[in-house]
Amino acid sequence: MFDVAGQRRNRAYAARMPREQRxxxxxxxxxxxxxxxxxxxxxxxxxxxEIGVTRPVVYGLFTDSNQLLRAALEDQGQRAMEQINTIVGHLNGEDPAELAVDYLEGFLQAVLEAPDRWRAIFMIADSSTPASRKRLEWARRAMIATFESYTRTVSKSSRNGSAIGSDPEMIARILYSLIWDAGRLALEEPKDFPPERILKFTSIPIRACFNQDIAKD
Structure with missing residues (x-):
């Protein structure tokens, strides 16, 4: 009884805050x-x-763990896409290969600036429910569509004879795979694979994607 009473006396109650903030x-x-x-x-x-409140506070907005996961995935997925769109908006130049490398550098920086967000996204991708997989597939397609739009735009504005326009869909998927795995690697093994090391090596296959002679073969 003493322990229970003590717990009740010492329980920290959550300060009131607006619903959206909570x-x-x-x-x-x-x-x-x-x-x-x-x-x-x-x-x-x-x-x-984790956030230092009582269960009823969480129950006031979410009914179960599945709803928590869905809300987190939707929210963080949207924020992740905003980061990606910001990267695209800051790209400048005429060389498509250089722009793609700059894109990767921007992505790595975004991942490391919000490590919990991206670590959660990568983990959900590896162990998700059917509903979550559906949402992740939508996000994957959105990212690929962003890359494809980027490659098409670069192709139209490029003056260096790049063959990027030969297959922008394939290049978009290659970029997605390289960038996604590079971000994961930067988070999982930061000491062994810092951004500088990842960029130095990954820039080689990226440049190969945009090499005119290779693309013609």
Missing amino acids: REQIIEGVVRVIAHQGVHKVSIDSVAR
Whole structure:
């Protein structure tokens, strides 16, 4: 009884905050749980403990762990796409290969600036429910579409005779695979694979994609 009473006396109650602000706080808690404990550890209880509130506070906005995961994936996926679109918006130049390398550099920087977000996204991609996989597939297609739009735009503006226009769809998928795995590697093994090392090597296959002679063969 003493322990129970003590717990009740010492329990920290969550300060009141607007509904949308609370929702954002909870989603950030979900992301931290995924990033540091794993997708399977997400629950009303674990998220409540992560953000320092009681379970009823979380239940006030989410009914179960599946809803928490869906909300986190939708929110973080949107924020990730905003990061990607920002990268595209800051690209300048005429050499498509150089622009692609700059894109990769920007992506690595974005990943390392929001490590929990991207770690959670990578982990959800590896262990997700059918509903989550559907959402991830949409995000994957959106990223590829962004890359394809980028390659087509570069092709039209390029003056160096690049053969990028020969197969922008294939190049977009190659870019997606390279960039996605490079981001994952930068997070999983940062000491062994810093951005500088990743860029130095990955720029070789990227440049090969845009090499006119190779593309003609």
